[in-house]
Structure formats: structure tokens, C-alpha cells
Amino acid sequence: MDKFTKITGVAAPLPLINVDTDMIIPKQFLKTIKRSGLGVNLFDEMRYQDDGSENPDFVLNKPAYRSAEILIAGDNFGCGSSREHAPWAIKDFGIRCVIAPSFADIFFNNCFKNGILPITLPQEQIDMLMKDAEKGENARMTVDLEAQTVTTSDGETFPFEVDAFKKHCLLEGLDDIALTLEKAPAIQSFEAQAAVSRPWV
């Protein structure tokens, strides 16, 4: 997995609540058997018009935000399906950090597995970040995972919380499965015990 330590980049404002996974990546793009290449279809239905041309009004199509690395969004971001295609598309586009007042649970977890940092901040702070992001490409924000801070283009800093284990994995780019396999003896003894106490399983 890719490491996440510190990024400084353009933040795109997406002031919508309940941005669902069908919006992030519609189902017609779930037919792939690969993880890569989904970035062009990120937010497909908002991003492209019916004839396939770009919708010039959509934030990621505006010159200032075409290479955004941070996304600022509204409440309950990523609700809906468990499709990991959503974070794959976000990452493939180049966004490494999403900041919102709240996230849907499965999406939130999926981000960490893909080197994306989801940050939860109170609505008032999101409002300030949204304003800063609206300034366009000169407004570069910094997200520092080690220090757990977001810093606006004006130098204003907001601290954020992050689960210690998830932080560690992101900073080091660790593979969960390898970590868990180190606990193989514990898994085996659990299985041996369960074979006795719940043999029907």
C-alpha cells in the first residue's frame, strides 16, 4: 500500500451532503476486474454531459481543480455501497485526502486500505476549509498525518483525530494481511477452541 505522510496541494470544494458511492463511481464501471484506471470516471454522471463531453461547471473540470489532491465535502460522504471502486477512482484521479463532517463507515475503512486519508472535522471548520478551497489553485492546503493537522492557505491550522493503528499503517504503507498473518497462532487456537464450543459452524 502507498504511504501517506504529508501532502500540500489544491483542495477542491464539493459542498454536497450524502455524496453516495453511485455518484462517486456509477455501477457501469464496476465491471472491471482491475483496481486501476477508474480515475477518468470519478463522479462520472456529474462530470460529463449526456454526449460524453465534460460538464464545465463541475468542480474537477475547472482548470483550477484539475489536479486537486484534496477534496472538501459535506456530511455523510461515501454512503451507499461497499464498492472499493469508489476509493480506487478517487486515488486514481489523484486525490489522496477527503475532508468532511462525517463519512459512511465502509467507505471510511476502504480509504485507509488504499493510501487515502479521510479526515472528519466539525461543520464550522469544514465551512472555513470550503471557503479556502473556493479560492482556487493558489490556495494550497497542507495535510500532515504525523502531526495530525490540516493547514489552510492562510496558515490557519486545524488538528484532527485518527485511529492510532490506521495512522501507523498509513504512515508506513503496511499491508494488513501480512500483519494479521503474524497472528496465525492466535487464529489457530481460536479455531481449535471453536471446533469444540460451536462445532456446527
Added chain:
Amino acid sequence: MSPKTLYDKIWDAHLVDTTEDGTSLLYIDRHLVHEVTSPQAFEGLRMSGRDVHAPDKTIAVPDHNVPTTPDRVNGIENEESRIQVDALDKNARDFGINYYPVDDIRQGIVHIVGPEQGWTLPGMTVVCGDSHTATHGAFGALAHGIGTSEVEHVLATQTLIQTKSKNMKVEITGKLHPGVTAKDITLSVIGRTGTAGGTGHVIEYCGEAIRDLSMEGRMTVCNMAIEGGARAGLIAPDETTFEYIKGRPHAPKGAQWEAALAWWKTLYSDDDAHWDKVITLDAGEIAPVVTWGTSPEDVLPITATVPAPEDFSGGKVDAVRRALEYMGLKPGMKLTDIEIDTVFIGSCTNGRIEDLRAVAEIVKGKKVKDGMRAMIVPGSGLVRAQAEEEGLADIFLEAGFEWRLAGCSMCLAMNPDQLSPGERCAATSNRNFEGRQGRGGRTHLLSPAMAAAAAITGRLTDVREVM
């Protein structure tokens, strides 16, 4: 011992390891797999030279992409869909996991097949790369959706890294009125709590109205726990549960049945257990409901009118403005004046036999409105067979419904069953997101009985008027 909730009990029984920061390794009893969220996980296993840790606890079935027309026996026409289903075929074979291929009568939507075959049992941990895994919570199993990386993790280790959620109790007191169903309960709860109301929680549904539900109805309720933002939904097992399970192909038998039963009977929340959040609804106050917007929380009794953006506050004002525009609705319009052109009955929310019986009861001897596309898609091949045996299929065909083969179908329109832009559908599925049933398509969520009523009248209809 301190009092525990049902969630606490199942959690404790599956704990392999906990570290100081509260990160836990949870053992997984059943891993369900479908073709859309698994190919990258199997590829990951192959690339790292890993095997499936417990193939006997892993169950795969293709459902999202499969066509539901009879010609599917000739193979899947859409190339990408075919590749995905073929990949599942190969992965199931290569790794030796339990598998129900497209041409097996037991094939169907993964969340219908699991319980039907007796794979889902009380007190288990069940996961699937699919958010509606919450369905299995109806058995008192801790069941939740996971992403593809986690699918790979479970395949390789039969465990999942988790932090514990909070406990939320949703109590539905009293009795439902005629014409009001499990779907109306679960939509009404989301209407009350919002789609983020359950975030960070595992919900346990309880109360008289829940106890009175069949297993089918309980699955409908738990299915949509995820739409309320919860990680999982649970209902404590009881005689209704045991009755449903007994005799199913993978249910325990003989002495093991007795042992299992003894344990299952301990699976309930202790009286003085701690709840982080409690919601109570009076079943008598729940009406048949429909959604009018593009979020499952946009729900109102069928007797209501379309709301205005100004009725809301915060970010919801803009969201409602956008939703009304997308849905082509004006504030103040009566919901029963909304005309529809498509009816979709099916999905893991409402594709079970009881749902089809409810539809048959309403449409028997009647005709689907002229020009309407009305489709019934059973949740599994076995549901389809049973409906045919009970004579329901004849009722549907006579009324003018299409009678399809099993699959997810128009619930998410990954197969050829889709809405065109501007088409308006009364659907028994679980999501009314923009574009969910096809780009530009408009979805109104409702119960099977309400969908049946709409099919006859051609508009959203209070089912109590046609009963």
C-alpha cells in the same frame, strides 16, 4: 458479569486478539462472495501466493451482472459482465469454495441464498463485499459489508480487523395496521434517524412489531440498516428464527442442532445492558410510505405531499432542491398524483416468497396498467420455483407482469434491466440514489404491496385503497 447487548455477546465470542488501542481481530464464520467485489481480491491472493484459509466457510454466487431473461442459458452477452462471472467461476473452482453457478437452481441474490441454504445462523459473524450483508442480522448474526481489500483479508486469514461500534436500540412497539409491512418499518426508521443516524453503531431492532414479523420481514428490516448508516442491524433469534432454520441444507442436525439451539437461546440483550442511542417508534403510527427524493431518508406516508426545500435546514436545503429537480417533482404535489411507468419488484430487500405472495394478493384478477413495464424478479431460483408451485407466477403473468429469473436485476441495473433518463419507477429495492437504476432514472422506494398497487393504477397508490 456485567450486562451485555446481543452485539457484545457475538463480538466477545469471536474475538481472536485485541491490542491496547482497541483494534481487534474478529473471527469470521461465513464469508459470502459475489462477482463484482471479489476479482481483485482473488487476484491479490494469487499475486502474493496465498490460499483461501477456510474454503468450507466461503460461499460464492454470481448475482449482480447476470441477465434475468430466459435466454441467459445461452451465456451472458455483455462482454464485461461475462468476464466478471467467468472470473468468479474460475476463482471458485481454483480455490475450492462453495459455489452456486448461474445454471444452478439455488443461484440467486447472495443475501437470499445464504439464509435459504442455512449458511447464515444465529450468533455467527457474516461478511460479504456488499453493503446489504446487513440482511443476515435478521438471524441474530453480526453481519456487515466490507470492501474488496477486506474481502482479500478474510479470504487469506478468515478474520477481520475491526474496532467495536456503539450499541443502538430501535424499538418498534405495538402492532402494525393492515397494509403496513416490514418495508414501511425500515423506511420509517430511516426517515426518522436520517441516513447517517446509525453511523458508528450496530442497531438492534426489537419490540412487539419486530417479534411479530416473519424471518422474511426481519430480513427486510435488517437489509436497510446500512441505509440508516449503521454498520449492522440485528434481531435476537427466537422460535420464528429456529423454525425457519431447521432442516435447511447447511443447518446443524441431530445432537449438534440441540447444542446449537442451547447456545442460540442465550443470544439476547440483557435487561440492563447499556445503549448508546435509543429510538422508539409506535407501529400503530407507521403508515405505508414511499420515498420522494434521492436518499432513502426522503420518506413520507403515501397520504402526504411533496415537501419544499425550505421545510429543511442546513445542507439538506440544497440537497432537496437538487433532488426535486432530479425527480421532476414540485413541492405541494400529492404523492398519489405521481405517475409511474415502471414497476420493479425484487432485490435482496423484497425478493423473497412472502413478498411475492403479498404482490399476488393485490394483483390477483387485476391487470397491470396499459403501457406499464412491470417486472417481478425472484431473489433466487428456489423462490421462483416455489412461486410457480404456489400458482403465484400464473397470477403475475395473467396480470401482465414479466416473470424473470433470479438476480439483482434493476436494483442496480448492472445487467440489461435499466431505466432510461426520465423514466419513473416504483421499486421494492433499497436505494433511490441518482442514476441507481439507470442514468437519469427516477426511483420511488416502497413495499411489495405498494408496488403492486402502483402497477395496477399507474401512479403511486395507497395500498389500503385496493385491498
